[in-house]
Amino acid sequence: xxxxxxxxxxxxxxxxxxxxxxxxxxxxxxxxxxxxxxxxxxxxxxxxxxxxxxxxxxxxxxxxxxxxxxxxxxxxxxxxxxxxxxxxxxxxxxxxxxxxxxxxxxxxxxxxxxxxxxxxxxxxxxxxxxxxxxxxxxxxxxxxxxxxxxxxxxxxxxxxxxxxxxxxxxxxxxxxxxxxxxxxxxxxxxxxxxxxxxxxxxxxxxxxxxxxxxxxxxxxxxx
Amino acid sequence: xxxxxxxxxxxxxxxxxxxxxxxxxxxxxxxxxxxxxxxxxxxxxxxxxxxxxxxxxxxxxxxxxxxxxxxxxxxxxxxxxxxxxxxxxxxxxxxxxxxxxxxxxxxxxxxxxxxxxxxxxxxxxxxxxxxxxxxxxxxxxxxxxxxxxxxxxxxxxxxxxxxxxxxxxxxxxxxxxxxxxxxxxxxxxxxxxxxxxxxxxxxxxxxxxxxxxxxxxxxxxxxxxxxxxxx
Numbered sequence: 001x002x003x004x005x006x007x008x009x010x011x012x013x014x015x016x017x018x019x020x021x022x023x024x025x026x027x028x029x030x031x032x033x034x035x036x037x038x039x040x041x042x043x044x045x046x047x048x049x050x051x052x053x054x055x056x057x058x059x060x061x062x063x064x065x066x067x068x069x070x071x072x073x074x075x076x077x078x079x080x081x082x083x084x085x086x087x088x089x090x091x092x093x094x095x096x097x098x099x100x101x102x103x104x105x106x107x108x109x110x111x112x113x114x115x116x117x118x119x120x121x122x123x124x125x126x127x128x129x130x131x132x133x134x135x136x137x138x139x140x141x142x143x144x145x146x147x148x149x150x151x152x153x154x155x156x157x158x159x160x161x162x163x164x165x166x167x168x169x170x171x172x173x174x175x176x177x178x179x180x181x182x183x184x185x186x187x188x189x190x191x192x193x194x195x196x197x198x199x200x201x202x203x204x205x206x207x208x209x210x211x212x213x214x215x216x217x218x219x220x221x222x223x
Numbered sequence: 224x225x226x227x228x229x230x231x232x233x234x235x236x237x238x239x240x241x242x243x244x245x246x247x248x249x250x251x252x253x254x255x256x257x258x259x260x261x262x263x264x265x266x267x268x269x270x271x272x273x274x275x276x277x278x279x280x281x282x283x284x285x286x287x288x289x290x291x292x293x294x295x296x297x298x299x300x301x302x303x304x305x306x307x308x309x310x311x312x313x314x315x316x317x318x319x320x321x322x323x324x325x326x327x328x329x330x331x332x333x334x335x336x337x338x339x340x341x342x343x344x345x346x347x348x349x350x351x352x353x354x355x356x357x358x359x360x361x362x363x364x365x366x367x368x369x370x371x372x373x374x375x376x377x378x379x380x381x382x383x384x385x386x387x388x389x390x391x392x393x394x395x396x397x398x399x400x401x402x403x404x405x406x407x408x409x410x411x412x413x414x415x416x417x418x419x420x421x422x423x424x425x426x427x428x429x430x431x432x433x434x435x436x437x438x439x440x441x442x443x444x445x446x447x448x449x450x451x452x453x454x
Contacts, residue, residue: 048329049255049281049402065258066400072256072285072309083396085433086255086281086403087337090330094350124317124326125308126282127356132330135350163354 002220005175008192011036011219012173013102013141021099022046022092024133027071029143030102044080046098048129050089053081070129090129094136101137103130105144105172107159110185110206112169114142115161127164134165146174146203153205155179155186176200178217179208187211193218225423233392233442240415240441241267243380249277251336251376251407253383256309257288259400261417263445264382265289269296277301279376281332281403283310297321303376305329328356331373333403338375340409340438345374381411384445385434388418389425392439393432401433408438417445 003011010032017023017033019041025031034056037043045054047070054069055076063074092098107115114134117127134140144154155172172179177200178190188200188210201208227234241264244250250268254260269292276299280290283304291310293299301323307313316322327335328350338346347363347370350356361372383404386397394416396404408414416439 047399049258049399051399064398067398068256068258070255072258083398083401085401085405086329086333087406090333093330094348123308123311123314124324125314126304126306126324126326127328128282128306128308129329131328131354131356132350165350166353 005192007032007036008217008219009143009173009175012178012190012217013143014038016100016139016141016171017041017043018099019043022052022097024048024093024098024101024137026101026103026130026133028104030104031071033102044078046089046092048086048089048133050084050086051077051081052084052092053078055081090132093129093132096136096138098133098137100139100141101133102141102143103134105142105154105169106161107154107156108142108144108169108172108181109156109159110181111158112167112181113159114140114164114169115159116142116164118162120162130164134168139170140168141171141173142169143173146176146200153203156205176203179204184209188214190215190217192216193221225426227390227421227423230390230424231392233440234390234421235441235443237263237267237443237445240264240443241271243413243415243441244268244271244273246273247275248273248379249279249377251378251381251411252278252280252290252293253381253402253404253407254284254289255281255399255402257284259384259396259402259404260284260289261382261384261445262288264415264417264443265292268293268298268382272298274298275300277303279303279336279378279407281329282306283313285309286311294322301325303327303332305332326356332376333406335373335376336403336406336410339377340406343375345372347371348373376410378407378411379413381407381414383407383414383416385416385418387420387422387427388416388439388442389422389427389436391424391436392416392434392442393427393436394418394434394439395427395431396433405434408434413440414438415441415443417443
């Protein structure tokens with residue numbers, strides 16, 4: 001059995017992480033990133049409620065009920081972890097100490113605008129920490145399917161859904177490609193094996209420049 | 224361990240503490256996903272049946288733990304919070320027009336509460352600029368950059384959970400049950416703490432105190448048993 005695409009997206013995001021980084025992971029696929037950080041890298045996971053150095057999830061019934069991550073899941077800690085209040089937790093983000101956040105996305109614009117917190121007419125969950133994270137993490141990585149369920153592009157000239165933060169996304173990892181956001185807009189850098197450059201261009205709702213040497217990511221072949 | 228006396232009269236019964244809670248009040252309910260919330264004080268607010276409350280909380284909790292129990296009982300007219308995604312009934316009441324919700328980005332909410340407890344009336348930030356969050360908020364240009372003016376939040380009463388309190392109200396929290404609790408403890412006219420353990424003066428090392436007792440007015444031994452959503 002080869003890797004599922006969600007795991008491949010998480011593994012690709014993990015390639016962005018450097019030794020010693022402080023990293024915050026959003027819900028869904030971003031949470032899987034932790035599974036793909038190599039053992040030779042020491043990373044401190046941050047959760048908004050007030051912990052730096054979050055460890056793996058605690059087994060059911062084995063955790064301390066008062067030790068949870070930002071998704072309410074009982075967790076453990078790693079050596080060097082610390083607890084602090086929520087103002088300190090966001091001070092860490094807004095003062096520029098958070099190296100990377102990996103977030104889900106509903107839409108990303110070619111100028112890096114991110115929409116990921118609400119769909120008008122749907123249930124309104126609230127933005128949680130997404131606006132602070134997107135505005136102030138040193139690197140914002142958006143992880144998303146390339147198109148929505150109807151096949152419409154999620155990478156667009158401008159976002160149409162309610163904005164989370166302006167000009168924040170630097171890298172987009174989709175289920176078919178990896179795209180950088182630079183001063184000129186979207187730049188296709190990599191495709192996941194089985195997808196063509198033409199297909200990615202067709203499914204992108206804005207101009208997509210293509211890098212000189214597009215990497216084909218084939219994790220199954222690498223194993 | 225020394226004998227616990229009650230030199231400052233702060234150690235109270237739950238009934239005494241509840242005398243402070245009245246209709247129309249603004250109440251800060253501490254906790255994150257219910258962790259750090261006082262189960263007992265929330266249940267007592269429901270029992271007392273006070274109405275038209277404004278609640279300030281980081282989220283609405285999880286079903287069965289945290290502020291949603293008060294919201295579900297339709298005692299709340301307005302909620303100021305960053306997330307209600309785990310608590311479907313809160314969303315339904317919002318859609319039915321029975322509840323007003325002011326959504327605030329989580330870090331800005333924490334900072335507004337912090338400001339309220341620090342005697343600072345407001346601050347500038349660019350978080351939320353260009354988003355729905357900016358509606359109705361004054362914009363200020365400083366050093367050539369645009370910011371939103373965010374105002375401090377202050378409450379009549381704050382209710383929170385702590386791991387340990389001494390007679391004066393010096394507090395220690397447990398792990399991620401700290402969260403907004405130390406911020407809310409400072410940002411209310413009256414702060415009620417549900418302490419898992421109450422100890423004598425001197426039994427908490429001054430180096431370990433997170434919230435100084437000056438911020439705490441009432442200490443109850445809350446207790447109450449519940450199960451977490453994942454159990």
